[in-house]
Amino acid sequence: MQDLKIVILDYGLGNLFSVQHVCKHLGYETLVSHDRKDLADADAVILPGVGAFRDAADSMHERGLVSPLKDFISSGKPFMGVCLGMQLLFSESEEFGSSEGLNIIEGSIKKFPSVGEAGNKIRVPQIGWNRIKETEKGVKWKDSPLHSIEEGSYMYFVHSYYAKPANEACILSVTEYEGLNYCSSVKQDNVFAMQFHPEKSAEHGIGIYRNWLKEISTDR
Amino acid sequence: MTNTIRIIPRLDIKGPNLVKGIHLEGLRVLGKPEEFAKHYYEQGADELMYMDVVASLYGRNSLFDIISRTAKELFIPLTVGGGLRTIDDIKNVLRAGADKVSLNTAAIKDPQIIRQASLKFGCSTIVVTIEVIRQSDGSYLAFTDNGREDTGVEAISWARQAEELGAGEIVLTSVDREGTGTGFDIELIKKITDAVSVPVIAHGGAGKPGHIASAIKDGGASAVAVASTLHYGYAATRTAGNQTEGNTEFLKSGRTFSKIEPHSIREIKEYLVNNEIDTRIADYTF
Incomplete structure (x- = not known):
């Protein structure tokens, strides 16, 4: 029996089961929960999410999950965010005016612009596979769950908004879409989060889950 | 500038079987959808698309089983469509393991379902399928029920409206070309991709890799849904021995279509890359 309590936080949005399927495929049991008590005694938390930032932020507030989640993250235990689960970590979003994130x-x-710098039409949402690359100033992949991933590997993305961190030091990967370079994953202390969906990114995506799950099991 | 093209195997499902027709009619049984889906996953398919072609409100248990098994084993996005009428239908299909749903008939009957569904499940979860038949005067009309029902709705303005209501993507089926292998209706694809800014998945007409390249380069499609080319290629490597239900005469006859070249996903993608189209070629093997 695995003695690690991994909680997938359910705040009413997003395909939680695809995250659970991958963990199970790799031999890890997870608990899908929206209960604060489960957050309080979790060993690791995954925050998934599909949809709109404001709905997600509102839903987390309504369910009283904002401060328990912040408490969990400041405890230093492993946290993984996926897609909207990465965006929610930031201070604010310009989606539907300004909405407040977890900060x-x-x-x-x-938001992705509809026209690129070269006058090119940018289709939004970006839906599909795109490459992730390491940056000079950011976190090195060898020190992260991307350590087994080759530079330039394709991951699956679905999003209309992208993150712009104030400090480049937390950037783990960048991705270019229609001429626009943006931050596609971050790592800051115990927080690891990706804009793409590793659970939908075939073998390389599964590899990221494998690396993270292994890391959190041996770190304890 | 990166805009990576997706190749999406489309699997038409009737009961427990994968079927394929021409102009969406005359369905022939080709095998078990899960087996084909797994093969395509291993070959580097970018997504999968399941269409329940019978689309009856009842007796969907086999479809839910197929979705659920796929979601547990294959880690790429899955779009499911066919006969989804209500928000509850959508929720059930997503719960079973689909990542996206596609709407056609229900959306034409009540376009507001697009808005309701995209608000509830996120716009990137809601795909609108437009089945188009070209009229003798050159106009394009949207049809429902596998190209049987004329809705009187003009396809290009409908695509625009679907986008405004919150559709995250459009699947564009040319019923005229579907299953024929005679190439895509490039004019139709171009009109739709110019009219909207969400991604457009072209479907209907792929007979060889050159057709697919043209849908992307000349039509502006972001993705291409392929059925016959892939299915006949894979079916030819198998035997029809275990198929007993449905119309299996075609499988047993061993015939092929002269207009459709069987190709694997890898072959199609290599052709695209050689023609300067950016697409992902799986660098892992099973």
């Missing part, structure tokens, strides 16, 4: 990572969430 764990300083920066903002911005």
